[in-house]
Amino acid sequence: MAKAIVQTRERLLQAALDLFQEKGYAACGMSEILARAQANSGSFYYFFRSKEDLLVAVLQRYEEMLFPVLLEPLWKKTEDPFERIFLLLAKYRELIVASNCTYGCPIGRLALEIEPTYEEAHRKIAANFEGWAGAVEQCLMEAREQGKIAKQVQTRRLSRFVLTVMEGGVMQSRSYRSVEPFDLAVEELRQYFQMLAMPTGERKRIGNGSDPRRAK
Amino acid sequence: MAKAIVQTRERLLQAALDLFQEKGYAACGMSEILARAQANSGSFYYFFRSKEDLLVAVLQRYEEMLFPVLLEPLWKKTEDPFERIFLLLAKYRELIVASNCTYGCPIGRLALEIEPTYEEAHRKIAANFEGWAGAVEQCLMEAREQGKIAKQVQTRRLSRFVLTVMEGGVMQSRSYRSVEPFDLAVEELRQYFQMLAMPTGERKRIGNGSDPRRAK
Secondary structure (H helix, E strand, O other): OHHHHHHHHHHHHHHHHHHHHHHOOOOOOHHHHHHHHOOOHHHHHHHOOOHHHHHHHHHHHHHHHHHHHHHHHHHOOOOOHHHHHHHHHHHHHHHHHHOOOOOOOHHHHHHHHOOOOOHHHHHHHHHHHHHHHHHHHHHHHHHHHOOOOOOOOOHHHHHHHHHHHHHHHHHHHHHHOOOHHHHHHHHHHHHHHHHHOOOOOEOOOOOOOOOOOEOO | OHHHHHHHHHHHHHHHHHHHHHHOOOOOOHHHHHHHHOOOHHHHHHHOOOHHHHHHHHHHHHHHHHHHHHHHHHHOOOOOHHHHHHHHHHHHHHHHHHOOOOOOOHHHHHHHHOOOOOHHHHHHHHHHHHHHHHHHHHHHHHHHHOOOOOOOOOHHHHHHHHHHHHHHHHHHHHHHOOOHHHHHHHHHHHHHHHHHOOOOOOOOOOOOOOOOOOOO
């Protein structure tokens, strides 16, 4: 019985997660969520106070998924901090291509859609951004410790910039129905990283961890 | 009589433009648009086939407004191509601050919200992105002609990158309810521009047009 209850909550959460991603928050009606979750409104109100409350739970779930679902499988592929950052970006490229260039980052989409008065939801959206950028910042700090970027690089600012570039690139690719805008953004970022890696005439290849030759 | 007809269409268009910006496309019902425009559904269907058709007209209007409303007033303030780019970004900062950090770029928002099946709308969204980035590209080409950035700089790619940074920065500021994420993104971009302006040890100040001293 307790298990059935947990399963109903999980079905509601998963249905909302999928539907908010497919259609957005406003376009997705309560009846649609209930139908997808095979639940009735009595069960819904047993678990959630409102649709907004469900939204907050969905955003909480995204936060919990960040490491095990998104980052961990990528981080296992390499120890190199720059490669990790560009693997993360390549993951979004995969999502864009697999969706025939209709992919929209669910968090970015909600950031722009949800009304500013839903303050708790926006705090959760910001927490998701913070988690993503925080993971990139961790990579940048490691890169700095390993002497791969200059000491003066502001890792917090640069990590938020990587998120900015991902979100802006995904957004454009969705409307152009082409992965090109995303690719251009990542190429430009890679060039910037290469420049940051050679602030005083040094040259280091970014993204493959090799070729640390100096051009002194 | 003809004038009254034009005014009705204009009122519908303006109401939709405002409401899509305030609430998004899906959250804004037809009855709300009619009420705001003080029009009835007969008038609506005289001018537009559907809500989607109205959306396309709104996006067309944004395209038409780009130069006279957004760019021209800024371009009049300076001839310097880098200053123009950073004035354009500063304009978005103004919009963020004036809205108490709830601003969302209406085009970016629609890019992520509108279903991919609305192909005409997405083509118009892409055309808006193209217009904005094209204006920035113009500035970059001038900067290159004036020797302010290296010949090798890919102006098309870099101009799309500026748009990417603006959109990603606006998005984060809305959820953090703070202008800081936007400011950080612009600062990082400015630093990149400064590096692009001194590819071979030259130093040129970006954004104020002066201080072209060389550090050879």
